[in-house]
Amino acid sequence: MKLWAGRFSKEIDKKTNDFNSSISFDSRMYREDIEGSIAHAQMLGECGIIEKSESEAIANGLKSILDDIENGNLKIDPDAEDIHTFIEGELTKRLGSTGKRLHTARSRNDQVAVDIRLYLKKEVRNIYSAVKELANVICGKAEEYAYAVMPGYTHLQRAQPITFGHHLMAYAEMLLRDIDRLECAYKRMDQMPLGCGALATTTYPIDRTVTASLLGFSGICQNSLDGVSDRDFCMELASVLSIIMVHLSRFSEEIIMWCSWEFKFVELDDAFSTGSSIMPQKKNPDIAELVRGKSGRVFGDLMTLLTVMKGIALAYNKDMQEDKEAVFDAVDTVKMCLEAFTPMIETMRVIPENMRKAAANGFINATDCADYLVKKGLPFRDAYKATGTLVAFCIEKGLTLETLPIEEYKKVCDMFDEGVYDAISLENCVNGRKVLGGPSGANVVEQAKRVKELLKAQGSL
Numbered sequence: 001m002k003l004w005a006g007r008f009s010k011e012i013d014k015k016t017n018d019f020n021s022s023i024s025f026d027s028r029m030y031r032e033d034i035e036g037s038i039a040h041a042q043m044l045g046e047c048g049i050i051e052k053s054e055s056e057a058i059a060n061g062l063k064s065i066l067d068d069i070e071n072g073n074l075k076i077d078p079d080a081e082d083i084h085t086f087i088e089g090e091l092t093k094r095l096g097s098t099g100k101r102l103h104t105a106r107s108r109n110d111q112v113a114v115d116i117r118l119y120l121k122k123e124v125r126n127i128y129s130a131v132k133e134l135a136n137v138i139c140g141k142a143e144e145y146a147y148a149v150m151p152g153y154t155h156l157q158r159a160q161p162i163t164f165g166h167h168l169m170a171y172a173e174m175l176l177r178d179i180d181r182l183e184c185a186y187k188r189m190d191q192m193p194l195g196c197g198a199l200a201t202t203t204y205p206i207d208r209t210v211t212a213s214l215l216g217f218s219g220i221c222q223n224s225l226d227g228v229s230d231r232d233f234c235m236e237l238a239s240v241l242s243i244i245m246v247h248l249s250r251f252s253e254e255i256i257m258w259c260s261w262e263f264k265f266v267e268l269d270d271a272f273s274t275g276s277s278i279m280p281q282k283k284n285p286d287i288a289e290l291v292r293g294k295s296g297r298v299f300g301d302l303m304t305l306l307t308v309m310k311g312i313a314l315a316y317n318k319d320m321q322e323d324k325e326a327v328f329d330a331v332d333t334v335k336m337c338l339e340a341f342t343p344m345i346e347t348m349r350v351i352p353e354n355m356r357k358a359a360a361n362g363f364i365n366a367t368d369c370a371d372y373l374v375k376k377g378l379p380f381r382d383a384y385k386a387t388g389t390l391v392a393f394c395i396e397k398g399l400t401l402e403t404l405p406i407e408e409y410k411k412v413c414d415m416f417d418e419g420v421y422d423a424i425s426l427e428n429c430v431n432g433r434k435v436l437g438g439p440s441g442a443n444v445v446e447q448a449k450r451v452k453e454l455l456k457a458q459g460s461l
């Protein structure tokens with residue numbers, strides 16, 4: 001029997017019911033739905049809109065429904081229209097006409113709006129701590145490899161020497177901003193829509209501050225049309241999650257490259273790798289590949305939400321039921337990715353010798369060689385040209401700047417002396433870059449310490 005049975009003379013068509021129903025994906029909000037209803041009933045009682053005894057009976061009935069769902073005694077009916085209808089129907093089965101009083105001064109429109117917010121607030125708190133945990137793990141690894149020299153790349157060509165710790169800390173900085181964005185998204189979704197009703201509040205003397213404080217919201221939606229009909233908090237969350245996935249995906253791409261025999265900068269732990277069904281030698285970075293691939297789903301979810309919302313007149317329209325699968329999928333995917341990604345990073349074996357070897361080939365100290373001449377008074381452009389000539393000569397002879405004899409240096413520019421070898425030593429090149437934000441080992445130690453302290457000071461949401 002439908003909620004609107006009085007107005008209708010026929011039961012809904014079976015296929016239409018399935019099409020219309022959201023229970024298959026909104027049943028996951030049963031806790032939030034019950035929590036919202038208990039607060040609403042309590043407020044109705046406190047405001048004298050229903051009897052105190054009825055309000056208490058409703059709260060107890062809802063608590064027993066919650067217990068029964070959690071201990072498996074009550075199965076959620078897959079034919080119900082949605083979780084709100086199912087729980088209200090079950091309450092009425094248990095309490096009779098008292099149960100029917102729960103929906104006084106409320107609509108499913110403000111009910112669903114409060115449910116999603118409560119549900120997403122909880123999930124944002126979870127994701128917030130998971131991102132922080134990953135950032136912490138990255139800082140730990142960065143400290144461990146603060147002085148490990150590796151080639152830094154642009155265009156995937158060896159460019160200048162950096163440290164592995166510095167490379168890792170780039171991701172820690174990205175995650176710090178993600179954490180900040182999550183916090184902002186959380187703040188904006190922390191507004192209580194109950195009392196907005198279907199679209200225009202109610203004539204009952206409800207007190208929205210009571211429900212807001214019972215449910216732990218820090219604010220109240222100030223316009224009833226907006227409160228029931230915007231889903232910008234879903235779009236905002238999906239865009240924050242998309243950015244997180246961009247970061248995880250880039251990191252994954254690097255892990256995948258670093259695991260290849262062409263690089264072999266890291267090796268993933270067996271627990272976070274997979275083998276091949278045919279090639280016995282294979283050890284594949286599937287987890288990183290999946291994280292990279294799953295980013296596509298989250299971007300798709302964001303696009304779904306934007307598209308669903310962009311053309312609907314105020315206030316509620318059924319299009320908005322499409323918000324849930326998209327935002328839930330984005331949340332689930334990011335959580336799943338972080339759960340696999342963080343321990344994968346934590347347990348990966350870093351091979352600094354291979355990084356050092358790669359850094360030694362590729363003339364990544366050429367800028368430092370030019371800078372050496374500049375420090376002796378040569379204009380940078382002339383120093384650049386002289387160094388370019390030396391690099392070309394080395395390539396032709398199969399030498400490096402480190403192994404090129406001093407006589408050859410002097411032939412190109414007489415300002416060179418033995419001091420050049422010191423100036424181009426990779427360790428000196430890296431550790432000389434002590435400028436704020438630079439890759440020197442000492443800087444990395446500082447950076448990691450700073451980020452760890454920031455993370456600690458932030459606490460949890």
Ligand code: ARG
Pocket residue numbers: 022026081082108109112316318320321
């Ligand atoms: N299942 C609906 C949704 O997710 C609940 C709200 C229904 N409201 C309505 N007026 N039909 O959006």
